[in-house]
Amino acid sequence: MIEIEGLRKQFGSVTAVSDLSLRIPRGGVFGLLGPNGSGKTTTIGLMLGLIRPSAGSIRLFGQDVSAAHQQALRRIGAMVESPAFYPDLSGRANLRFFQGIGPSRGGKSVNELLELVGLAARANSKFRTYSLGMKQRLGIAYALLGDPELVFLDEPTNGLDPSGMAEVRELIERLAKAGHTIVLSSHLMNEVEQVCQDVAILSRGQIIAQGKVQDLLQLQGTVRLKTTADERAAQILGALDWVSAVRSEGGYLIASASPDRAGDLTRALAQQDVYVTEMVPQRVSLEKFFLQVTAQQPDAAATRQ
Amino acid sequence: MSRIFTVCRWEWFKLQRRRMPWILLAILFAFSQLSIWGGYASYAFAAARGGQVLVPTTPTNPGRPRMVSCNALEQDAGSVLPADSSPQVVTSLAMQCQVQKASLATRYQVFAPAGSVTLTLSVAAGLGIILLGILSASVVGIEYGLGTLRPILTRGTGRLPWLAGKYLMLVGVTTAALLLVCAAAAGSGALAGKIAPPPPDGPNLLAISWSSLGISFVKTWGALLAFVTMAGAVTLLVRSTAVGMAISLGYYIGEGILIRLLSIAFDWIDKVGNYLPMRNISTLASFRTNIAAAVNINANGISALHASLVVAAYAIGLAAIAAVVFRRRDVVGAVGS
DSSP: EEEEEEEEEETTEEEEEEEEEEEEEEEEEEEOOTTSSSSHHHHHHHHTSSSOOOOEEEEETTTEEHHHHHHTTEEEEEOOSOOOOOTTHHHHHHHHHHHHOOOOOOOOHHHHHHTTTTTTTTTSSBGGOOHHHHHHHHHHHHTTOOOOEEEESSSTTTTOHHHHHHHHHHHHHHHHHTTTEEEEEEEEEHHHHHHHHHEEEETTTEEEEEHHHHHHHHHEEEEEEESSSSHHHHHHTTOOOOOOOEEEEEEEEESSSSSSGHHHHHHHHHHHOOOOOEEEEEEHHHHHHHHHHHHHOOOHHHHHH | HHHHHHHHHHHHHHHHHHHHHHHHHHHHHHHHHHHHHHHHHHHHHHHHHTTEEEOOOOOTTOOOOEEEEEEHHHHHHHSSSOTTTTTHHHHHHHHHHHHHHHHHHHHHHHHHHHHHHHHHHHIIIIIHHHHHHHHHHHHHHHHHHTTTTHHHTHHHOOOHHHHHHHHHHHHHHHHHHHHHHHHHHHHHHHHHHSSSSOOSOOOOOOOHHHHHHHHHHHHHHHHHHHHHHHHHHHHHTTTHHHHHHHHHHHHHHHHHHHHHHHHHTTTHHHHHTTSHHHHHHHHOOOOOHHHHHHHHTTTTTOOHHHHHHHHHHHHHHHHHHHHHHHHOOOOOOOOOO
């Protein structure tokens, strides 16, 4: 659905996005993960044509956006950065305005969208009286105007309380099930881990990891075990090509391998007459994975100049 | 084209819900009406008393000079004037009263329907330009101030149709506002003309023809649109309502002052002024009572055609530059710098 090749954006001496290549498949929820200032919003801005790229190409729905940008935008809904609306208009009037200026594409009515995001009761209140959470909800409703195939949500749970965040996550999952492709930008690892199937991690304008969430996490998983002969076990495991490292820690062996391969690991040891007495497969969280991969990045100043 | 009209329609949807345009319209309306009813009050007062003259002091009647109505003077000059008033003073006062009575016909025309529209066009050409400059900067700059440019552009409207739609809405609002205040002025003028005492026979120095009024309306309308376009373009270039407003209105006021100051030192500067926007806008918006004067050379030595061409060149040029820059410009928030 989205293909990006060699994308670069320079703001004066600052390289906001550098040599970014990305493929976002149709359907599901794609997470764009990164710390603040990593280039997530700039990347979305480039995809939406708000920002002109310094180099590289972007294809949306199979078409180069430099040639057919307006057509592509008609199939897209987006909430970029903080939700910005007219303070003197009500939530309903704001949505009517944005529905009016855009191309007519059908989809849910303004009232249905307000109902969907839980703002029906305050639909006639002026936007300036809304709480941050209500503003976010209106932003999501705005992004869903016209039943878009592709929806960009930039930090949609900012300012929401835990129950509000859970509701938004549920809504995103519902939208994905209904056939929308969602691109979710966030710095909240837990959020991305819970709702995204695919993820790209940005740091200092570059993609440092990309793939299925489960695959990425398994790559960083470990298996903690005790055996009848730990030294011999370490040698056997170290020789396996799907175990990237083995170390001893607190009386346990820690094998860097996918937790899903715990059975294979037991079998490999048993074949050499070493038996497992205790084993705990350990998955890493996306947060831990993120911290590991971003820690490997060079100094910020070196990449951004 | 349909997208431009769609944007125009929804921009109006948004604007009509703001208080600011109604306040600006109310100010224009109030000043227009004040000038009409002020003219009526002044005429009614003068007509009731036949004018007023200042009676000077004499040796037998010292103190301060006092105002005396011409009607009283005509009816019984002896009781109104000091006994030792010289014949020259009496003759002079009688002549002053005659002049004032003769001017009543002209003063009546100031608030009569055609005159009231003329007054309103003058208000629009002066105060109206400032008010429309504020409106234009606000309409164009609001998206930058609120950060709503991103959601607008991601709706797939297109940058140039969006800009053209905004301008079209401003043209419509300017036209409607001008027509509205002129219609109200004509109504007030008709009412004032009915309730005012009829003017005595006398020369009407303000003989306004409806055709010259039409030309003046079109010229004032053109001048207002040119300024609206320029203020909008400047706001778009600087990406701020406040800065756009300050530059537009500052220039509107400052151009004349600067030219006048510089022309003290350099004679040729005054000629340069003939090619600057504000002098030409003022020329275009200035009222002439007959067709010949309306289309011919004015006090600055600038013809209406010259003024039209210069104003159009500035308005179109600035709008084109702003459109090109806006089309190519990044719409960014934080860039992580």
